[in-house]
Amino acid sequence: MSEPTPNRTAETKTKLKRRRSDLPFFLVMSGISSCFILLIVLLLAADLMFTSFEDFRAAVMKPEIQSAFRLTILSCTIAALLSIWVATPLGYLLSRYRFPGRLLIDTIVDIPIVLPPLVLGLSLLILFHLPIGGWELEAWLRDDIGFPVTYRWPAVILAQFSVSCAFAVRTMRVTFDQINPRAEDVARTLGCTRGQAFLQIALPQSWRGMIAATTIAWARALGEFGPILVFAGATRMRTEVLSTTVFLELSIGQLNAAVAVSLLMVVMAVVVLVVLRVLGTGLTS
Amino acid sequence: MIEFQNVCIRAGDFQLNDVSFEVGSGEYAVLMGRTGRGKTTILESLCGLRRVQSGKIMIRGMDVTHWSPADREIGYVPQDLALFPTFSVAEHLQFALRLRRFHTTQIEHRVSELAEMLGITHLLKRQIEGLSGGESQRVALGRALSFRPTVLLLDEPLSALDAETREEIQTLLRTLTDNTGVTTLHITHNAAEATALADRRFHIVDGQVIEKSESQTQEAEELDSPTG
Numbered sequence: 185m186s187e188p189t190p191n192r193t194a195e196t197k198t199k200l201k202r203r204r205s206d207l208p209f210f211l212v213m214s215g216i217s218s219c220f221i222l223l224i225v226l227l228l229a230a231d232l233m234f235t236s237f238e239d240f241r242a243a244v245m246k247p248e249i250q251s252a253f254r255l256t257i258l259s260c261t262i263a264a265l266l267s268i269w270v271a272t273p274l275g276y277l278l279s280r281y282r283f284p285g286r287l288l289i290d291t292i293v294d295i296p297i298v299l300p301p302l303v304l305g306l307s308l309l310i311l312f313h314l315p316i317g318g319w320e321l322e323a324w325l326r327d328d329i330g331f332p333v334t335y336r337w338p339a340v341i342l343a344q345f346s347v348s349c350a351f352a353v354r355t356m357r358v359t360f361d362q363i364n365p366r367a368e369d370v371a372r373t374l375g376c377t378r379g380q381a382f383l384q385i386a387l388p389q390s391w392r393g394m395i396a397a398t399t400i401a402w403a404r405a406l407g408e409f410g411p412i413l414v415f416a417g418a419t420r421m422r423t424e425v426l427s428t429t430v431f432l433e434l435s436i437g438q439l440n441a442a443v444a445v446s447l448l449m450v451v452m453a454v455v456v457l458v459v460l461r462v463l464g465t466g467l468t469s
Numbered sequence: 470m471i472e473f474q475n476v477c478i479r480a481g482d483f484q485l486n487d488v489s490f491e492v493g494s495g496e497y498a499v500l501m502g503r504t505g506r507g508k509t510t511i512l513e514s515l516c517g518l519r520r521v522q523s524g525k526i527m528i529r530g531m532d533v534t535h536w537s538p539a540d541r542e543i544g545y546v547p548q549d550l551a552l553f554p555t556f557s558v559a560e561h562l563q564f565a566l567r568l569r570r571f572h573t574t575q576i577e578h579r580v581s582e583l584a585e586m587l588g589i590t591h592l593l594k595r596q597i598e599g600l601s602g603g604e605s606q607r608v609a610l611g612r613a614l615s616f617r618p619t620v621l622l623l624d625e626p627l628s629a630l631d632a633e634t635r636e637e638i639q640t641l642l643r644t645l646t647d648n649t650g651v652t653t654l655h656i657t658h659n660a661a662e663a664t665a666l667a668d669r670r671f672h673i674v675d676g677q678v679i680e681k682s683e684s685q686t687q688e689a690e691e692l693d694s695p696t697g
Contacts, residue, residue: 369538369547370551373545374612374613374616375568380568
């Protein structure tokens, strides 16, 4: 008599295994993921339900808020452009070269990311007002150059730039890490200097990353609040950006206006994200 | 033409010591040796992408040891080809000529001549995305030969190709190098390739470059192969 039992058991096991579904995998993964998505959607929905169109219109019509809106758009755009201007060469150097002090520079770039925002603002304030042998940066800029910074609009941009540039550098570094350096090597054997290889070979490949870095820098600048409050103040019509507006409206009990401005910021962020993403796919396709 | 004089190179965790060899003008030399023995390192130091610790590298009788890659006038085809993702096929062939500020008509003439020689005229307007292995190889060869270098370096140019394409490219390589008179150094670990192409055969053994005859190459291949 043969003993088919072990074989048959193996067959049944195989069949059972094959019948196992992927459904639990998708249920668990999407279940966990949806918690976060749901949280954000609920936040926005609550904001929308709290405010009415009239509140929104009234808030948007206020001259203070219109002025804050203009300053926000302008300062975020300048901060983002400055960030990408600095982040591209710095990201490239960090990605391509091993030089003494590279680790230190890498760490310094991350400091604005990990530093509490208020501390960053305070540090900026101290830097501009620290007397060094009778010389002070802010006094020099104000008296000799005629360009005072603290508690004026340049302070807003500098505060935004300090943080958003760090994020842009991170993005650009990853971008260049993902671009094959061999192409630049070959370009150099074909007659390129390192500069030409960067400009003609690496840079055209980094478009997508540059757009992502600009987007991130812009979005970070939009959300900046702590350093602006400390370094630029919250003077209505002068250094007020939308994030400060929310704080100011909230502090005088105008909850409706605060929520309306918050929604305005959400719309701005979404528009910028979508425009840059479309631009990104358009350029790379 | 190409001369290594007692060159020492450190690369990662291995070291090449006292490497000396010479390839004459217009010769087709094949450099063999197992993976990780420093074949690519030798090519990289020859075209200036890797610094040498000591010794001299001479090309056309000139000491180029400390020259930048751009000044050495060497055509280089790396193993991964490293084509430029944002360039069209034609732009690959034009690139080195543009850098040398050739006149537009000269560039056009050279590109069509090269494309015909390589059989890629119908691909000139294409982007490199979607090119087959053989087509990419031809573009990389064209890019390396575009500025009429006197030295051509090929890093395992046939290893990623199917048998039929390999044969095609092999014939193309022989025709190209015969027609242009370019001095060629070709890396491979395939003895058949060496037999088909080489005027001279070099092997890397224990960090040294040694010249071997055809029969010695085959013996070495048998010893190196896992079944041998």
